[in-house]
Amino acid sequence: MEPRLVREMLERVRTGELAVEEALDALRGLPFRDLGVATVDHHRALRQGVPEVIFGEGKTPEQIALIAGEISGAGQNVLVTRVDAAKGAAVSALVPAFRYVPLARTGSIEVAPLPKRAAGAVAVVTAGTSDLPVAEEAIETLRAVGLEAKRLYDVGVAGLHRFLHRVEELRKASAVIVVAGMEGALPSVVGGLVAAPVVAVPTSVGYGAALGGFTALFGMLTSCASGVAVVNIDSGFGAAMVVHRMLPKE
Amino acid sequence: MEPRLVREMLERVRTGELAVEEALDALRGLPFRDLGVATVDHHRALRQGVPEVIFGEGKTPEQIALIAGEISGAGQNVLVTRVDAAKGAAVSALVPAFRYVPLARTGSIEVAPLPKRAAGAVAVVTAGTSDLPVAEEAIETLRAVGLEAKRLYDVGVAGLHRFLHRVEELRKASAVIVVAGMEGALPSVVGGLVAAPVVAVPTSVGYGAALGGFTALFGMLTSCASGVAVVNIDSGFGAAMVVHRMLPKE
Amino acid sequence: MEPRLVREMLERVRTGELAVEEALDALRGLPFRDLGVATVDHHRALRQGVPEVIFGEGKTPEQIALIAGEISGAGQNVLVTRVDAAKGAAVSALVPAFRYVPLARTGSIEVAPLPKRAAGAVAVVTAGTSDLPVAEEAIETLRAVGLEAKRLYDVGVAGLHRFLHRVEELRKASAVIVVAGMEGALPSVVGGLVAAPVVAVPTSVGYGAALGGFTALFGMLTSCASGVAVVNIDSGFGAAMVVHRMLPKE
Amino acid sequence: MEPRLVREMLERVRTGELAVEEALDALRGLPFRDLGVATVDHHRALRQGVPEVIFGEGKTPEQIALIAGEISGAGQNVLVTRVDAAKGAAVSALVPAFRYVPLARTGSIEVAPLPKRAAGAVAVVTAGTSDLPVAEEAIETLRAVGLEAKRLYDVGVAGLHRFLHRVEELRKASAVIVVAGMEGALPSVVGGLVAAPVVAVPTSVGYGAALGGFTALFGMLTSCASGVAVVNIDSGFGAAMVVHRMLPKE
Amino acid sequence: MEPRLVREMLERVRTGELAVEEALDALRGLPFRDLGVATVDHHRALRQGVPEVIFGEGKTPEQIALIAGEISGAGQNVLVTRVDAAKGAAVSALVPAFRYVPLARTGSIEVAPLPKRAAGAVAVVTAGTSDLPVAEEAIETLRAVGLEAKRLYDVGVAGLHRFLHRVEELRKASAVIVVAGMEGALPSVVGGLVAAPVVAVPTSVGYGAALGGFTALFGMLTSCASGVAVVNIDSGFGAAMVVHRMLPKE
Amino acid sequence: MEPRLVREMLERVRTGELAVEEALDALRGLPFRDLGVATVDHHRALRQGVPEVIFGEGKTPEQIALIAGEISGAGQNVLVTRVDAAKGAAVSALVPAFRYVPLARTGSIEVAPLPKRAAGAVAVVTAGTSDLPVAEEAIETLRAVGLEAKRLYDVGVAGLHRFLHRVEELRKASAVIVVAGMEGALPSVVGGLVAAPVVAVPTSVGYGAALGGFTALFGMLTSCASGVAVVNIDSGFGAAMVVHRMLPKE
């Protein structure tokens, strides 16, 4: 991997600039920092163009603070997802720079300027009001990777006039993130009307046969509109990252 | 139950016209005929206004012929559902009057005139061409209970123009049967546009996450359009019977 | 859609009464109001003859109050479903006109007279006492759309005498809503005895193999009584809306 | 285990009638015969009062013939279940004494007289005609353990009159086996009407939401009639064996 | 139903002792009492030889007190199952005669002597200590129907010595209730060693692949020991009622 | 929708060039053709830049030939997916221009030149040899929308050397389609190494706990590599369409 770097190092070994053992160390001295409970990867930003993102569930506030401190201390922005209100407050108490967004259940530390990208705004559409937290998680993530969002909320297919009214706005978007629970029909309708990339996020909104989001998930995967990309249930973060990969990085 | 009949019998017992043991027998001599492998109910037509319907799966052609003969011999029409082509041919060989409809996988014996009903045509809508067999089963059943059908096929939501084009036709229907597989989004859109009864039939069309029709089933049950009635997967028969109950009987 | 209106508008364009740009605006000026977190559809009542209904789960009391205020401010009645006691109290504090019904977990604001309908009372039957909340949600919804209910509670099939005792009452109903958990056998028995429309509501009553209502749901979908319409688990609201669509609107 | 036998053996060791090593061998010389592909247990009849039963699925005709020969050669009757027609013919060709019953998909070799039992007939009830194969498997098994059966077929709850008509017959039975697919409601109704033991057998009859018999299985497990014993899907054999354990052995 | 009573009544109608309308009323005047939220069946004891049992989940303390009062007021014993500690205390406050058993999560009111039955003790076996609450629910139910229990706790198959040690006790039982969670293997071993009826109760003990009791349930249904009757997960009550039906009533 | 066209039409109505009824007809005369069994949408190509694609399952060869003929007769290319060998032969017999590709189970009729796109080749990676049919379906679809593919087959993560060896090739791709069954781990590894869009296709390769592809599906949806887009099981077509939406259209 990274043969250019290897080639340079080998050249320096050949010319004697670099001792064999040093070269071996360098090959081993990969850009990780072992914190005991976590192994932080300082080069992911280089490899993928994104900040390190911390999955907040199942971690204590102390663990989050430790990992986030390691990253931000190296000059990189941090995004933490799936942080409930209590944990958000606890991390904020430990790390004053932690900006917690309750609706999105995310927090961030921004020590570097956010990236600037040329791509137009990403439309973030929800079928209902109860889908907002997932949509806002997507928008916070888009922000972290330098993309703007355009909100179109509560435009589900049962009120088709409501939806058709805003099709023009959808057609202008560089990509569309569609957030819907229950039967998850909205991406099929959106996918049939726009040619741009469509990323569908099933949500756990609904009860009974909604199966905690699996009905929407399966519905989106079998959408009769072709070319709809799907991510995990309630994963606004995942949808934003799919869009991040798709759009030009600068 | 049927207190009028009981009252009349009691009157006749009181007046001595009817002996106690005879009354007891009469109460027991209910209108059933035990054929060994089946118990035929000649009075269901009276009670529910429908012919006896035979579920063809898991029955041999000989059993179907025996039961159908018993019913038609009593002057009632018979409908047999879920009869594959081989079984249809076998029953036809045994019962020449058996009219087999391959696309609907149904057969019938009509010895009495079909009922006449005042209700307007029932719209039978499919999302795709692969949903036809289920739709045709519904239409054969509607016919058996005296209702006409209007076909609107292959108008799924991914091509919304295709669908909106025919909304006026939908709005004229006395009821709408919506047949759809995959994500089953069509009933949500239909339910949002028409005020008439909407009966949704999930089909087993699709693969993988379509779950053999369960994704459509669950999607229809959690439809964001309110008041959508749902029946079993691939049950065109069931949908037609729901409509039969809803519409005026004459 | 709505070709009569389009034709009139086109006539006015032709005669010069209406400027092209104005016509275009009118076509766009659909009867929605975008509240940021929700898009309220003031014309649904016209299209479907029902008030806007708010799904209370996953919404904050503030969001409910905002949306309900927008609707009732426009002179329309509001029904909110799946509101637990704490949220009900919070909305009541924000909106004094909010009438909360704890047993049904619904709330409503009634600023217009309830509709009057000619249809006879709808029988609402439960298999057990634990099914009451779902039955009461159905009854509150029936009320909102102008229909009366007749309660027949705790008449499950294990005590068949108890049930047969009340068949005559069932036979008089314009429609029957059957609410049952556990094995969900009651709609099969009811469906076999009455010719009226039967809408089955599975409930999450029961444990273990009751699967949180799915056993009742699947049992109802495969009922050996034909023509039983099924709605989502615990959805008294959904059942009432199916009945609303079926019965004459005036 | 079997302390009486151990005590006798110990007595004989004490008196010197039996050498220690012989006693050890005897303790080891258990009544098994290792056939390579199977280990036949000649004493199960003693321990449980039933013949060895061979589960036919997944065994070759040669394996069935080998095992059945070992058992019948020792003078015991053999019952083989779940043998399809082709395998039944193949075993019959190898073992002329093999009596194959196509409807029940069972075969048997009877080299000893069937047991005689005092218990009254067991009622075997089916909801529909398609449930017959499972009911007949139960009846063949009852026969093998010395019990008589009374058939009541096709008396499902959707035609309640049909069912109530025969309640008296049910009430006379020493036990009731109820065989039903689809929603599996029949055991709830039977259980509510009779005080005798009720064993419910779900069948894989039905489609879609019938889930290949799991809906009936779960429905029976959550029956609102208390005290219904349940066995595996399509296991007429299992139901008969439950009854065998319940009823007096002589 | 109950032809003897009908015959007597008919005789009295014939002799003029009973007016037709009175007979009709009598036929309708079935022994139910409609409490609004519940319909109490005072004759179930006659029909099935058991007291009315109230399923405590999903009912308020007030509803339980009302129903239990109606039953005990008529001189019948009451058993209430699945009552957690808080609800148990609340009912006790309303009904002083309510005897709450925390470990079994049951309560009872005993206003009549418990039945006396000749059958020997029923062995109640658990695989582990965590299965106790379910076993105790079974034992409370056995008590209510006049049967004694013999406890054999924590004798799972992983410690086979522990289990074999007690086989003689099992063999003396009139029936065996086996309570086990996790993989539910114990009934297979018990069923292979005793000839008496075996009723298996899966419990929700375990985590992950234990599936909240479904693994034990399915394991018991497919037990390689034949004739094992199975009831719902955690249903000690159900198992006791199966045993109640099996054993002589006096 | 399409306000530019509506504006032009309105202008022509205003100037009298177009009669009101003609305008109304034009608004209705949408570009559909109703074939009875299907409704062909000739403008989808315009709206989404793709040919009409026919889902071959559940359609007869005659239906496929009819629909494909309608489309190709209008000068558009046709792609048919999920066509097994027998059906492929049948369609070929009816439509000589039908080019059937057995490995991909697709067929096509190409009457217009394939589109030319500037985007670089799309890497199509499989974990094993058994995943080939799905990969080839993706490649046939990419071809239909004007994209080239680079095959990297059988490079699963259990042989990581095999995989790392080809990372450079992956990094050059404009997008990566990863096709994997069993545990579906490959997209996580790919997603961690490349910054380009990654579309994961679960396949039904594997047995037992592979759950017919659902294990791979769920694994991909919960991939620890962020931004992986997922499509339905075995849907090489779906993955190619996601890529089609992402990449520049010219």
Add this chain to the structure above:
Amino acid sequence: MEPRLVREMLERVRTGELAVEEALDALRGLPFRDLGVATVDHHRALRQGVPEVIFGEGKTPEQIALIAGEISGAGQNVLVTRVDAAKGAAVSALVPAFRYVPLARTGSIEVAPLPKRAAGAVAVVTAGTSDLPVAEEAIETLRAVGLEAKRLYDVGVAGLHRFLHRVEELRKASAVIVVAGMEGALPSVVGGLVAAPVVAVPTSVGYGAALGGFTALFGMLTSCASGVAVVNIDSGFGAAMVVHRMLPKE
């Protein structure tokens, strides 16, 4: 079983040293102690070389203290698993010697020296920080059976550099326990790189399609790396016990 002991006893019976009844008692007097709620097996350590382990879920603190006291009173070490913080505190209050480890949710009483084993350290690897509690449960169990652990935490496959960096450490381990949630891909990669035994523990880390650990479980069972042993979800204990069985006991 244990024929050597039986032989000795038989010898003593033969020589008259042991009376028949005494021998019978001895055969029955197996090394169990019945505590009412539990049956403690003091010989398991002899049979399997491990201490008695108490499954803490579903047991009261009093029951745990009673059982643990019985075992430790006999001089054996005790390990209690799945003890949450509240229960841990309650047991500690009852049994001062109880050492509770919050992160591992385990407690222990060590009255005998821990075993010493020659095997090298076991590598315990986690995919993420949220998997720590399961890993620590494994490590506490390894300690109890005399094995050392080497922690390698947060080295998931999405950051492959991070993982490859530590492969040499893995290759030195006597066995590898791999703990991973979400898609559970790590064991496939580990299994492909090391020849030592690999035991995979799925964790319930993740949401939505992670299915509470079942996605990881199924993924590990279908791992493309052959020879990966799998244990129950979140069962660090189970994994350690598999390793215990594999490695030399001394």
Add this chain to the structure above:
Amino acid sequence: MEPRLVREMLERVRTGELAVEEALDALRGLPFRDLGVATVDHHRALRQGVPEVIFGEGKTPEQIALIAGEISGAGQNVLVTRVDAAKGAAVSALVPAFRYVPLARTGSIEVAPLPKRAAGAVAVVTAGTSDLPVAEEAIETLRAVGLEAKRLYDVGVAGLHRFLHRVEELRKASAVIVVAGMEGALPSVVGGLVAAPVVAVPTSVGYGAALGGFTALFGMLTSCASGVAVVNIDSGFGAAMVVHRMLPKE
């Protein structure tokens, strides 16, 4: 990875023995051979001590022959699993050296001597005769990695005498593979009696609630005997590979 090799190569670069570009090539020239449809890994034997194993499902006979030829041509043994009889014959026709074993559904080409290992025989135990194919697949795989097997067939727990009779044989085994379908109880009993490693293989034997092997799988994962390692359903191959990793390689 493989730092010793890298170090040697670096030394040779330093000394000028190896040119930089040659070193780079060597690093790239990994021991793979790309066959188009497969990438063969000739060094896996070195890394893991096992031959390349081909998963036969989903591959054509031609693909199997091609891959097997590549491997055996390099002097390595080949094992192919899950090859049905027809495919086995087809491969044998293409590759005469292919030795097909019908009962195990495996085939092999042995061009090198099988490894010799010091470990004692592995006990392969089945619960029933229908489990034989899976057991034989395990035995063929054990043979390929140099291990001997001891068969103990048809010793399920329902006939405990049959099983206890052979415990001594189990206790002598170096490891035990337990193959069982239905409820999968056998590993719990085995695991409680022996201290050696126990690997459990669930099989798809059984019907209905056996869930195609998942009931056995889940039962084994939640076994009350600790330290049971589990592999995929029907994966005799997987179990043998777990044992291969555990036991000394020479």
